[in-house]
Amino acid sequence: MTVGATTVDADQTFLAEIRRIADEVAGPNAADVDRLARFPVEAVAALREQRALSAFVPTELGGDGVSFEALAEACLELGRRCSAAAMIFAMHQIQVVTLVRHLEPGGFFEPYLRELAQEQRLIASVTSEVGTGGDMSRSIAAVTPAGDGRSTIEKQAPTVSYGAHADDLLTTVRSSPDSRDGDQVLVLTHADQTTLEPKGTWDPLGMRGTCSPGFVVRAEFGDEQVLGTPYSRVGPETMVPVSHVLWSHLWLGIATDAFDRARAFVRAAAKAKPGEDVPAAQQLSHLHSQLTLLRAEVCSGLAEYVAAWDDRERLSTLRMVLRFNNLKIAASEQAPRICQEAMGVCGIVGFKNDSPYSIGRQLRDAMSAVLMVANERLHKTNASLLLIAKDV
């Protein structure tokens, strides 16, 4: 079963282009993007040129109507060549899938999606907030009425990935200044309605090209730019599971790249001394079984989400919340483990930055996975749900 797809052809054409962009554009620039901690301009320009930013937008709104599975596969393919480009692509698509799945006829968001397709607009998200302890289901910032059908927001964001490079921002905030902290909505604001006051610098260990410093985000906008469905539904039905599925695919991509490099190293060693045992070959086999485990979890996470795609009530059950939290936890722990073991296979040439078997960037990038939505935060939620969920 595929969801959201109009034709299988659309998926195949899309994925062929994504693979080409990954190989010819994202990959060749990945080292430079990483070294300079710069936005992957070339890859994003190529994605725009192929209209990949609107790939999931339905054809009747000017997009290409590719399936959700194809998006996930695209994250994997990009992740094999440039983690930062893959993460930017994934995060943008999370916002698009959210807007498409919670689209109400008429209103602001239908014409907005047409514009997104026409202009290949890039959406960044502002979900984390200083003072909430990493809990995305609570906000401090609030939609504050400014009169004449307009409102303002001001949010202290500890990190906004590619915020300064986005055309639009999707921000979680309380629905009004009097609302409790869990009464959240999503607001879409354009760059020209928004100011980003930088807070701090951006010189991280990995995922350097995502350019994710902190900002104070301020915006003034029309009330119609608030998504009608509350975040308490958008989160479990779409935003959380889609994030965990797409992220886990790109982490699988990074781990696959690390494995491929280790395999290339072992093959080269085997060719150099035909007939002799390559000690690292057996280590590579261990690594392969680890990669297989990761792949199985990532694939089954996608399959379970797709199977529940239209059953939104089921996606809200505690069992499903547990399922997709566990996907994130498992994939984010397994991907850096694979990268590290791949480095062990390659030895010193894997440790060096200037060798074809270098795995430093992959390892550093994969290490971000456990931090983006901290795993301990998810464990805390899961621990509570396990008290009551039955068939988990």
Add this chain to the structure above:
Amino acid sequence: MTDDVRKILQDHARLPADPGMLDPHADLYEAGMTSHASVNVMLALEDHFDLEFPDEMLKPSVFASIAAITEAVEQLRSAQAAA
């Protein structure tokens, strides 16, 4: 039974308002019940009424109001009685 439900909410839902005064159809999440508190409510309901909510019932809508909770408990009890 509604009184029992109200008592359990009083003890476990950690609402700023008194559950005894709440409209049966008032949204408990809007009244301030967190998802963490809702798990404690579910546990207390299972314990008090000696039943188990199956996974398909463990979702926010089933525990969103006093009326919804009462209906869910009644549904499970009549299913148990029929079994």
